[in-house]
Amino acid sequence: MTPDENLPGENVTPDPLHPAYTHLRNIYFEVDPEYSGRFTVPTLYDSKTKRIVSNESSEIIRMFYHEFDALLPEKYRKIDLLPEALRSEIDATNEWTYSDVNNGVYKCGFATTQEAYERAMHTLFAGLDRVEAHLASATGPFYFGETVTEADIRLYTTIVRFDPVYVQHFKTNIRDIRSGYPAIHRWLRLLYWDIPAFGETTQFEHIKKHYTKSHSQINPFAITPLGPLPDILAKGDEVIAMAAKSN
Numbered sequence: 492m493t494p495d496e497n498l499p500g501e502n503v504t505p506d507p508l509h510p511a512y513t514h515l516r517n518i519y520f521e522v523d524p525e526y527s528g529r530f531t532v533p534t535l536y537d538s539k540t541k542r543i544v545s546n547e548s549s550e551i552i553r554m555f556y557h558e559f560d561a562l563l564p565e566k567y568r569k570i571d572l573l574p575e576a577l578r579s580e581i582d583a584t585n586e587w588t589y590s591d592v593n594n595g596v597y598k599c600g601f602a603t604t605q606e607a608y609e610r611a612m613h614t615l616f617a618g619l620d621r622v623e624a625h626l627a628s629a630t631g632p633f634y635f636g637e638t639v640t641e642a643d644i645r646l647y648t649t650i651v652r653f654d655p656v657y658v659q660h661f662k663t664n665i666r667d668i669r670s671g672y673p674a675i676h677r678w679l680r681l682l683y684w685d686i687p688a689f690g691e692t693t694q695f696e697h698i699k700k701h702y703t704k705s706h707s708q709i710n711p712f713a714i715t716p717l718g719p720l721p722d723i724l725a726k727g728d729e730v731i732a733m734a735a736k737s738n
């Protein structure tokens with residue numbers, strides 16, 4: 492972004508190290524002028540060596556657990572998002588949630604044949620049903636019990652975008668979260684409303700505009716739909732059909 496752009500969000504500033512850079516691709520080209528791959532987020536950049544350390548989120552998330560502990564206040568150093576006792580369960584969960592849910596929405600949205608779209612939709616909604624069943628019978632409020640783990644973080648990024656973007660933009664519309672998945676909906680709102688690290692780093696305007704204005708093959712006129720409103724429901728609220736059902 493540039494200094495004259497007025498974008499919402501507290502930490503949305505031009506790159507402090509490279510004020511002239513307007514796009515992330517400037518970083519990729521600085522590192523390798525011949526670079527011909529995709530420019531993707533997240534990108535972890537080392538300002539001292541001026542190199543890209545990684546652009547793979549599953550690696551970056553794990554580097555963040557302890558690599559920067561020395562810079563953190565004690566209370567944050569103790570947070571363990573990948574407890575040893577849960578590690579194999581978390582790894583196993585990641586495997587199917589990544590392919591069926593996180594990447595599943597992209598496979599639906601970027602499908603270029605009816606058959607590919609329908610196949611991806613079947614996998615995605617089977618994956619969501621599996622997450623719903625797991626959360627409905629979970630022993631605590633989070634994916635694995637009483638504390639947040641990597642499993643919650645990795646699912647959250649897709650689920651929080653599901654109703655505002657994927658349902659219409661990627662045509663993942665068999666059900667939405669707010670009216671079709673009560674346990675996922677309860678879990679999502681707990682994370683968003685009660686845990687600042689989730690709510691404060693979710694910016695719906697960025698999310699909606701990014702997808703709807705950057706995929707011209709999907710949305711050639713770049714019109715951003717206004718709904719659904721609200722982006723996320725308050726904790727006690729339900730959509731009308733769901734509220735009627737629970738009465």
Ligand SMILES: N[C@@H](CCC(=O)N[C@@H](CS)C(=O)NCC(=O)O)C(=O)O
Pocket residue numbers: 529530531532533546547548549
């Ligand atoms: N392997 C990467 C993929 C990241 C990825 O595809 N990011 C998307 C946004 S969620 C992106 O930057 N897309 C930009 C583009 O493809 O031009 C990861 O999961 O970290």
